[in-house]
Amino acid sequence: MATDYATLKKGGFMRQKQKNHFSLRLSVVGGQVSAQQLAAITRVAEKYGHGYIHLTSRQGIEIPFIRLEDIDAVKEALAEGGAKPGVCGPRVRTITACQGSEVCPNGCVDTEGLAQVLNDRYFGQELPHKFKFGVTGCQNNCLKAEENDVGIKGGLKVAWKPEACISCGLCGKVCREKAITLTDGKVAVDQEKCNYCGRCALSCPTDAWDTQPGYMVSFGGVFGNKIHKGEAIIPFIEDQETLLRVCDAALDFFRENALSGERFRFTIERVGKDQLEAAVRSAYEG
Amino acid sequence: MAAYEIQADERVDITDVVCPVTFVKTKVALEELEDGQILQVHLNDGEPVLNVPRSVKEEGHQILKLYTNDDGTYELFIRKVGE
Numbered sequence: 001m002a003t004d005y006a007t008l009k010k011g012g013f014m015r016q017k018q019k020n021h022f023s024l025r026l027s028v029v030g031g032q033v034s035a036q037q038l039a040a041i042t043r044v045a046e047k048y049g050h051g052y053i054h055l056t057s058r059q060g061i062e063i064p065f066i067r068l069e070d071i072d073a074v075k076e077a078l079a080e081g082g083a084k085p086g087v088c089g090p091r092v093r094t095i096t097a098c099q100g101s102e103v104c105p106n107g108c109v110d111t112e113g114l115a116q117v118l119n120d121r122y123f124g125q126e127l128p129h130k131f132k133f134g135v136t137g138c139q140n141n142c143l144k145a146e147e148n149d150v151g152i153k154g155g156l157k158v159a160w161k162p163e164a165c166i167s168c169g170l171c172g173k174v175c176r177e178k179a180i181t182l183t184d185g186k187v188a189v190d191q192e193k194c195n196y197c198g199r200c201a202l203s204c205p206t207d208a209w210d211t212q213p214g215y216m217v218s219f220g221g222v223f224g225n226k227i228h229k230g231e232a233i234i235p236f237i238e239d240q241e242t243l244l245r246v247c248d249a250a251l252d253f254f255r256e257n258a259l260s261g262e263r264f265r266f267t268i269e270r271v272g273k274d275q276l277e278a279a280v281r282s283a284y285e286g
Numbered sequence: 287m288a289a290y291e292i293q294a295d296e297r298v299d300i301t302d303v304v305c306p307v308t309f310v311k312t313k314v315a316l317e318e319l320e321d322g323q324i325l326q327v328h329l330n331d332g333e334p335v336l337n338v339p340r341s342v343k344e345e346g347h348q349i350l351k352l353y354t355n356d357d358g359t360y361e362l363f364i365r366k367v368g369e
Contacts, residue, residue: 105340166349166351168349168351169352170335170339173335173336203336205342205343205349205352206349
């Protein structure tokens with residue numbers, strides 16, 4: 001049988017040093033794997049692999065030592081548990097996410113829901129080079145947003161509600177940006193200093209804050225042979241529709257401008273950051 | 287001890303323990319109370335004051351007041367809210 005490595009690679013079969021063996025990368029969205037998927041993965045690792053899995057650096061699962069001739073049987077066995085191969089190569093990779101506001105007390109946005117939306121919209125899309133999305137729920141940045149080509153970080157825009165406030169001063173204490181001052185029972189927020197971490201609102205004993213969740217997006221992060229932190233263009237995006245427009249614009253920019261094998265960061269540097277900024281701002285404004 | 291405007295039914299000192307026992311000790315003290323009764327918690331600056339009030343609130347109890355003492359410790363007044 002002729003070995004079509006391009007097709008194999010698209011399907012997440014990572015060639016191993018050992019002849020005719022592959023480390024099979026699975027599709028995982030936002031780091032969530034169901035018990036049913038795990039059971040199927042276990043069966044495949046035991047029957048077709050070496051009885052173990054490898055956890056990748058980006059929340060993925062790989063099953064090493066899958067033999068070429070077993071590929072179809074493996075895919076079938078995985079499908080029984082709702083699991084399937086992921087992708088590698090020049091396309092949109094695994095969408096990573098922390099647990100976000102559905103589970104984590106610090107979360108400002110529903111990262112898992114957003115990861116699913118991004119996955120449905122972008123996962124596996126063919127591009128000039130790999131492209132990584134990561135979603136983190138708050139400024140604690142457990143998911144390391146700025147490492148990604150597009151990193152999304154949740155935040156809260158806050159407004160004080162005097163009628164509910166008991167003037168305990170906790171918001172001022174928990175604010176790490178020193179943006180909050182309490183004078184004669186009145187709370188003032190310095191919007192210039194506020195970084196949307198939401199600690200004031202989340203720690204408030206009486207919920208004396210109106211909060212607007214939103215997204216802080218960074219562009220051009222890369223953490224491999226070269227290391228660069230992704231950088232922001234728009235300070236705070238309040239709704240998912242606008243966020244997706246901005247993500248579309250970033251991907252379009254990459255698709256239209258990147259050389260084959262060039263990461264987003266270097267496309268931005270070569271073409272000009274102002275060009276990307278213009279595209280992103282235009283998408284932001286709709 | 288300084289006078290506070292709120293009269294507590296019980297008082298617990300959590301300045302002798304660290305996270306996560308700060309919260310556990312507070313939670314156990316709350317379990318001893320009846321609904322509507324008030325617990326006064328004596329707690330340290332730093333991690334306890336940043337986390338204990340929020341954890342208590344997330345458990346569904348009502349925070350009435352947080353006083354700052356002269357020595358940098360705090361008094362937190364909580365009204366127990368049952369299931």
